[in-house]
Amino acid sequence: AQSVTQLGSHVSVSEGALVLLRCNYSSSVPPYLFWYVQYPNQGLQLLLKYTSAATLVKGINGFEAEFKKSETSFHLTKPSAHMSDAAEYFCAVSESNFGNEKLTFGTGTRLTIIP
Amino acid sequence: DTAVSQTPKYLVTQMGNDKSIKCEQNLGHDTMYWYKQDSKKFLKIMFSYNNKELIINETVPNRFSPKSPDKAHLNLHINSLELGDSAVYFCASSQEGTLAGEQFFGPGTRLTVL
Numbered sequence: 001a002q003s004v005t006q007l008g009s010h011v012s013v014s015e016g017a018l019v020l021l022r023c024n025y026s027s028s029v030p031p032y033l034f035w036y037v038q039y040p041n042q043g044l045q046l047l048l049k050y051t052s053a054a055t056l057v058k059g060i061n062g063f064e065a066e067f068k069k070s071e072t073s074f075h076l077t078k079p080s081a082h083m084s085d086a087a088e089y090f091c092a093v094s095e096s097n098f099g100n101e102k103l104t105f106g107t108g109t110r111l112t113i114i115p
Numbered sequence: 116d117t118a119v120s121q122t123p124k125y126l127v128t129q130m131g132n133d134k135s136i137k138c139e140q141n142l143g144h145d146t147m148y149w150y151k152q153d154s155k156k157f158l159k160i161m162f163s164y165n166n167k168e169l170i171i172n173e174t175v176p177n178r179f180s181p182k183s184p185d186k187a188h189l190n191l192h193i194n195s196l197e198l199g200d201s202a203v204y205f206c207a208s209s210q211e212g213t214l215a216g217e218q219f220f221g222p223g224t225r226l227t228v229l
Contacts, residue, residue: 042222
């Protein structure tokens with residue numbers, strides 16, 4: 001069974017500082033990994049995804065994530081936080097491909113940006 | 116243009132009532148999903164449909180019955196509502212045949228059972 005663990009339910013960083021949101025996965029087959037962002041009172045939006053191509057994945061809004069098989073990790077980073085990055089971030093894993101995917105989500109990390 | 120839309124956005128009702136949530140996607144996707152997000156923001160899949168056929172049913176109580184009249188619509192009907200059904204329900208869609216295809220989410224329906 002696949003699962004995702006997000007360390008830290010709340011992360012606070014100062015504006016302009018590095019953002020690091022942690023995600024570790026468990027999967028019996030090579031995983032597909034995703035980061036989604038949820039702004040207040042909105043649905044989820046895809047930030048980036050790993051599909052076994054490049055291990056360093058670049059997404060929208062300046063975010064990127066690195067797939068590390070040896071550490072079973074897929075941490076999300078952004079060099080310089082912006083106030084607009086304040087949101088809930090979800091890591092997710094899927095073992096399927098070609099649609100009909102069952103995404104298993106982590107419990108989410110709320111990112112707060114300190115002015 | 117809204118890609119995945121849900122109605123209503125808010126739903127407040129009494130215990131024991133029956134209610135429906137509607138979802139429509141205009142992306143031409145083959146697969147649609149329902150997710151439940153609880154008060155702690157935990158997201159869990161409930162159902163998925165592919166071309167109007169049920170693919171995933173994650174041990175959801177049979178009070179929940181999804182219905183897909185066509186591949187652009189996936190509605191969720193809930194019978195005999197309970198307090199524990201209070202949550203935000205998200206509809207999503209994706210395209211079959213796409214490697215690790217992105218799921219597009221609707222804005223959510225906040226259900227409050229009193």
